Amino acid sequence: MFNVGDKVVYPMHGAGVIEAIEDREVLGAKVKYYVMNMPLGGIKVMIPLDNVEKVGLRDVIVKSAVGEVFSILEGTEEEEPANGNWNRRYRANMDKIKSGNIYKVAEVARSLLAREEEKGLSSGERRMLESARQILASELLMVKGIDREEVMAYLERLFNHRHSWGRQYPAKGPAKEPEKE
Numbered sequence: 001m002f003n004v005g006d007k008v009v010y011p012m013h014g015a016g017v018i019e020a021i022e023d024r025e026v027l028g029a030k031v032k033y034y035v036m037n038m039p040l041g042g043i044k045v046m047i048p049l050d051n052v053e054k055v056g057l058r059d060v061i062v063k064s065a066v067g068e069v070f071s072i073l074e075g076t077e078e079e080e081p082a083n084g085n086w087n088r089r090y091r092a093n094m095d096k097i098k099s100g101n102i103y104k105v106a107e108v109a110r111s112l113l114a115r116e117e118e119k120g121l122s123s124g125e126r127r128m129l130e131s132a133r134q135i136l137a138s139e140l141l142m143v144k145g146i147d148r149e150e151v152m153a154y155l156e157r158l159f160n161h162r163h164s165w166g167r168q169y170p171a172k173g174p175a176k177e178p179e180k181e
Helices: 049-055 065-074 086-098 102-118 123-140 148-160
Strands: 009-011 012-025 028-040 043-048
Touching: 012 043, 012 123, 028 049, 028 148, 043 049, 065 102, 065 123, 065 148, 086 102, 086 123, 102 123, 102 148, 123 148
Parallel strands: none
Antiparallel strands: 009 012, 012 028, 028 043
């Protein structure tokens, strides 16, 4: 059971803080809810205490786990099981995001960023990449003892400047010849 003030992750939505535990009447029965504030999206979510396990609500990772998330994001793809068919690839990635496991969400982000570099993304995959980015950012920013500015700068570089993966890419386009006088 979680308490007011706990930082938790709600799979598919991201991380937030439990602000209250409230009783509500639903169909004549009293139901207890966690009221969760999600600062990154500015929304409040109510989660029935009875559904906590089913939805996968969990604690935010600890500071020592952040390096592993960054390693996954910076790593190279070990295998891409559904390389050809976009539908299978999309479903596999969606299952990873739905799991609520930050390492699997990082794998999705890494995979989609690499694919974007190579071939570009469909509009659905672009939305999925943005969703993975928001889920990662929301949890990483909630980690106790982490430097918020450092995390945001890292994610900004990673997601907005595709060449910050530790790999060297050739410059885009032909080199300009020096002007003759």
